[in-house]
């Protein structure tokens with residue numbers, strides 16, 4: 001297959017390396033106008049991929065069988081809309097990111113849309129991407145015309161297992177959203193590793209109750225106890241992780257809070273449910289972002305909100 005990976009960061013490079021290993025023709029798509037991209041990945045077994053692929057080739061894009069989108073949630077709709085007119089009309093667009101809300105922003109997209117979440121973990125270490133832990137990628141339709149694209153899951157599974165197809169992927173997306181609503185802002189505010197969050201059981205319990213109430217109203221089968229149990233399992237299995245939100249805060253980058261807690265708040269508001277603890281964490285993270293954005297602008301540096 002001919003595949004363009006939009007966003008060649010940690011996840012993007014993982015997929016470029018894996019898809020190329022399976023014999024697919026791949027190109028990267030970068031924010032900067034550069035005709036090549038370097039992929040430098042150390043896999044979980046220590047094996048190294050150090051390759052250069054073509055990038056930003058409009059002809060390749062116009063012949064693509066899949067656009068795999070691995071940018072941050074707040075970058076998704078702008079990046080995809082930029083490429084929309086160059087893509088074949090039937091080219092599936094698969095969004096792989098934390099948080100929710102991008103499907104709503106891409107309602108006008110005419111290509112079939114898929115969405116997914118992953119439990120793989122990859123991080124930047126200088127110029128190298130370390131594949132820290134394997135995991136499962138859950139994908140499914142994001143628009144009505146993508147329901148018949150389940151064979152994509154098998155192709156992706158051959159490249160970077162595990163990949164599971166769901167005719168309705170919303171439960172998997174909400175479960176990941178619940179994890180991110182609890183672990184990401186809490187770790188960013190307490191400035192701690194994921195594993196250290198067990199020191200705040202009351203806050204975790206409160207957040208789980210609020211998230212479970214919203215999820216139940218969305219028609220998902222869950223409870224505060226189930227969510228809490230699952231989130232403690234993720235805290236244990238990612239104990240030594242610096243969450244992506246804490247990494248963003250430490251590097252003074254824009255976080256994904258708007259698409260994580262922000263999305264939960266929007267759904268809660270639409271349903272008339274109060275979620276005060278989530279609202280408080282949302283405000284604290286937004287304030288942190290605004291503080292360093294103001295400092296950057298005050299220092300004459302460009303803003304990070306590109």
Ligand SMILES: NC(=O)C1=CN([C@@H]2O[C@H](COP(=O)(O)OP(=O)(O)OC[C@H]3O[C@@H](n4cnc5c(N)ncnc54)[C@H](OP(=O)(O)O)[C@@H]3O)[C@@H](O)[C@H]2O)C=CC1
Pocket residue numbers: 006007008009010011012029030031032070071072073075078079096097098099118119120121122123244256
């Ligand atoms: N890394 C992980 O282990 C996991 C990540 N995720 C989620 O996956 C998503 C991607 O994460 P990750 O790979 O870590 O993020 P990275 O920041 O490593 O990668 C994102 C890449 O997208 C690029 N980019 C931004 N805007 C554009 C654009 N308009 N066109 C082309 N490229 C663009 C960025 O380039 P530049 O730096 O130049 O802006 C960057 O290289 C996030 O939602 C994250 O939460 C989920 C689970 C695990």
Ligand SMILES: CC(C)(CO)C(=O)C(=O)O
Pocket residue numbers: 098179180183184194234238241242243244245
């Ligand atoms: C699961 C978790 C919390 C792992 O750190 C994550 O998805 C993140 O950091 O964004």
